[in-house]
Amino acid sequence: MSKIGVFICHCGENISATVDVERVAREIGGMEGVAHAIDYKYMCSDPGQTFIKEAVKKYGLDGVVVGACSPRMHEPTFRRACAEAGLNPYLCEMANLREHCSWVHEKSEETTEKAIDLVKMLVEKVKKNKPLDSIKVPVTKKALVIGGGIAGIQASLDIANTGHKVILVERDPSIGGHMSQLSETFPTLDCSQCILTPRMVEVAQHPNIKLYTYAELESLEGFIGNFKAKIRLKAKSVNYSTCTGCGACIQKCPVKKIPSEFNAGLGTRTAIYVPFPQAVPNKPVIDRVNCNYYKRGACKICEKTCQVGSIEWDKEDEIITEEVGAVVLATGFDVKGTDFFPEYGYGQYKDVLTGLQFERLASASGPTFGEIRRPSDGAVPKKIVFIACAGSRDPAKGIPYCSKICCMYTAKHAMLYQHKVHDGESTVFYMDIRAGGKNYEEFVRRAIEEDTVNYVRGRVARVYEKNGKLIVKGVDTLLGGEQVEIEADMVVLATAGVANCGSEQLAQKLHVSYDPYHFFAEAHPKLKPVETNTAGIYLAGACQAPKDIPETVGMASGAAVKVAALFSNDELVREPVVAVVNRLAPPLYSTCVGCFMCETACPYNAIEHEEIKGRDGSLIRNSARVNQGLCQGCGTCVAFCRSKSIDIQGYTNEQVYAEVMSLLND
Amino acid sequence: METKYISQSGIEQWFDAIVTSGKRVFAPVNSRGQVDFKPVKKLSEVADEYIQTTQSIKASVYPKAEVLFSYEKVNGKVNLTDFDPESVPETVLWKVHPCDAAGFKPLSAIFNWDTTDKLHNAHLAKTSVISFSCSAADESCFCTSVNGSPGNTAGSDIQLTMLPDGGAIVEILSPKGEALVALSPSVFVADKGEKKEKYLVDLPVRFNLEEVNAKLNKAFNSTVWKEQSERCLGCGACAFVCPTCACFDIQEDAHGSKGRRIRCWDACGFALFTLHTSGHNPREHQSQRWRQRILHKFFYMPERLSVVGCTGCGRCSRACPVDMNILEHITSIAKQ
Amino acid sequence: MKKLRERAAELLSQGVVSLVLGYEEGTKRPRPLFCRNSVNAEKLIFDSRCIHNLAVYITKKELVGKERFAVTAPISTLRSIMQLFVENQLNEEKLLVLTVDLNGELREFTTFDEIAAYVAQFELKRGEREQELLSKIEGMTREERWKFWMEEMSHCFKCYACRSACPLCYCSKCVVEVNRPQWINPWPAPLANMEWHINRAMHMVGRCTACGACGDACPIGIPIDLITRKMMEDMAPEFGYIPGQPAKQGNALSTWKLDDREQFIR
């Protein structure tokens, strides 16, 4: 007969306010196989845990049920307490009396009866629990960082500097990300490229970092400490081992009118191109969509130009496999284009720009070499309007959240404009000014007070073109909703920051959760901001939510520390919730008949074939076997197994059956 | 033992009288494309044209599943409710074939060979058997080869032999039979002197039981078992339709603090039947299980219980999905 | 038939195979024959009355032995053999499949692909009996279906002839024999019987090839084959397979599609 100890927690009054906890303990105490049942104010407190430990010893308990909060909260706590008392931690289970009972029901007879049923259920389960040993798995001390913006760069460098290898994968031909596109950065107005470029070079030269640009993650298998990443190296059509990066091919390329991604569409580039002069690596790729040769089968001018014969026309995408122990997601964000806004001209007015485009105009490396000029006629705009919250905080547009960086960069844009166009007049339409951050508020004040930027609190209803001018119609809510109309030369929209394209698919490849806006979801909004729900995969930067550079860098370093901490162990201890195929005495050996339906069902390729052989070496049967390192314990195989030959530890058929039956047997 | 005559209308009257007496009556009924014993209230429900019911009448004295006892734990005390013989209703089995009636003897022999089986005996005590002699048979029938006959009265309380006029010769064979007659005494008139044998089907003897017994005595290690059993699928169809197969399993139907212990049919043809907990199975192969079936019926039972475990009803041959014809197999053993 | 006998005798006498699984005349209809020598090959028959699914024997090691063997197989058996291949139960090197085609020609197959190509010519259709019973069941209300099946199930005495006759029930320990926990009550009782048959239907989803062996084997005439057959028909468009044409890749139930139906999920 089992000797189960049951401990009912009041949780202060969280449980006892609606559940008669004394009655629960009393009735459970009378159950078959229950040796000891008490209730106590706070089971998770030190004295509470001591009660458990002492009872384990005093009554020689072979199972413990704690009726308290959700096991997702305190299961580790109570299992540890049991272990300290010498009881196998997997003989301890929790009944969820708080989240699933006391908090969701009014005080009543039924609520107490439900609590009794919930505890009973776990008592019946624990009777069928078996002691389990944790599983130890080796850790591959190499990290995969996805995304080569400032977040990925920082995370890579930090991990690499702890002495561990890093694979950095970047989708574009160069690392650098959005930060490389920025002109100057708030609140200090230092040049973005000046502070970023050294880091980019450091990445390229770091002995511990292997950089794959123009590459994307194809698939990720495995689990924490033991991932297998397949990476697609897109065909660059240029052999990087021989290319010297001289740039002659770029000069000669006849296809020159391709909108430059780096310049946010404001400038052009060639078909064979380096995205920007400071690119890392500073070698070109051929954009096969636009290249004459790939489009029409003729041209090959670059090949003729190339002194070292580096052009590889027939190069195909290559898929390589890297074994890594941890993954940092740093895929960044994107901004909405002007075409997202019908009220602002649907992107058809050339002089309505996004903030990112304005960055390029203001950048010394940009299409106008830093002069603010209208894309339409090259004239210097004398009147400019900045519209903050373009899309953001607008549930009607499906973007109810604040994009966080716009207030600051809009102030910066206005400031940069005033610095460059001294007789210019700038107006900012805003909803609220959110300038939380060191020296941020001061920065905005400077724009308003020193640089005489005209801040108007109100929304812009419409922007339309009339006689070469952009008519901006808005209201000033501080002046009692007075109509404001400005004839502007240029309008800059601080468009909302959104999840990068493909982030949903990437999340699904990695099995990490994402929010409704396709930003990756952190494991806990407060206490686990860089972890994901999938162990071994961490987040850095704006792929989690829009954020500015200092915050991104901080988060990247945080993720790097998580990786370094993981890599500080040679082995990882895992919960033994894994599937097991039965093995029996001869002549059966196993009831598994080897149909391998489980193999097709397993999401982790954890099912292996095992030949069971007799003493003479003859094959007796083919049976399934579970690779405990790969198994994640979903139990899908268990429900498929017709002969019930496979079972999952912690949720065995006997355990779940006992639970269900206990709820129904009176 | 007395012989009487009953007319067609007399049979109807008598049948109604039995039903009215409150006894439950089981008789062959044609439904779902099969003829099998079912509770009936009217003579018109009883099937006419058939050779043999699919299942034997065994279930009336040895149900498919039966509660041995039930229990409930209340406040630390266990309340036990034992099987109550009084709960078994008075039952009349109507139109039983002689081969079925003959099955009661081997069945009871098994249920009472060491201890007496309360349940079986209670059913038996409350059961009266009205058999009908056989005027037809098919290629699976072989009662005459196993000490039986189409007019065998063993196991019957009354036997009717149907006459062309719709009436019947009535053989009253036991006090239970007399009691049934007493329910409607007026319909039973003096025997008209008809010879019963005239109305029985002629079924030649197909093998010599003594000879088979002698052969089986030395056949344990014969290759015949493997040869015969190759196509056997190992199901329990033969055992479950058999009037004498008595193997059972004991199962627990427990839910929380209460439960019941159930006895249900089992079959020696199942691989699980002899499987030990260790995984060892003394009858690992189907050939061994087939051997057990034949030896048990034709050798062990005659030797130990002095009764043949087969009544020649032929049901197993008819029910077998792969035509394991017992007559053919026994005949071939006899000829070896 | 003559060709089949000659070929079987040849295969056996030349030692190509040690066994030819076929049919011989039985009491009322043909029955399975284990033909282990060329003399017995004379008994072999093969015609439309041969309906036993001999694939049921080919997973039994103690019967077929370690040597290569041959099996004579009508279409329904061929389908089962295909499914057994899919489920890793057969070895192409050990098996020789014989059949007689519509022109009376003897055909021999050794691989899944060869059988698949041949079987692809035959569409799986409802027979008269199936059509009649299934349209009757399809016309019932839910309550009527429950009554109908409970009546049928009350006759089941759990002889497991259905399981024994099914080529795809090759487990060494059936779920009804698993007793920790005892999923399905082992005694025959209406609901316990119902549970067994629901379980059997679920185990057959995406696997059953509608050979009808289970229904044919049932000694008390429960049309159990209709359950698995109807499931096969209904799930085929749902899961994207052709009834009676087992696909080599996986099992319909252990695979999935992103757009599987889910309007019943709230």
Place this chain on the structure above:
Amino acid sequence: MSSNTDFEPKIIAFVCNWCTYAGADLTGTSRLKYATNVKIVRFPCTGRIDFLLLLKSFAQGADGVIVSGCHPNDCHYTSGNFHARRRWIAFRSVLDLMGVDIRRIQYSWVSAAEGSKWADLVNNTVADIRALGPYAEYQKVADYLEKEGYNEEA
């Protein structure tokens, strides 16, 4: 069947640990109220939920069953819910063929963020089952060794 206000349905919820169990936790943290009739059994994944458990639930007296897990593409184990969904399609089909009342099984996707959806699901299911009444048709045969009325005139 008429609805019975005195009837308190017994409903068992089979839920996955990562989405619905956590979602039900959120219901609690949000202090949303729902009926006491439903009791949750925790599974690692909907892929783990054996159809036999649902069947046994009815046999042992459940009037209704809730099965819930992660939304498509959100499964913690990537595809357990897809496997489960296929199994449910088949299971519903078998049950319906056999005449089992499939209205008594409510399938749902409830994510860890959908605390209020869980409360609604429970309340709606309880209301639905209450309207359907006790599942006597199934429960009454559970203890029979013979068909009802086998021994008496039907």
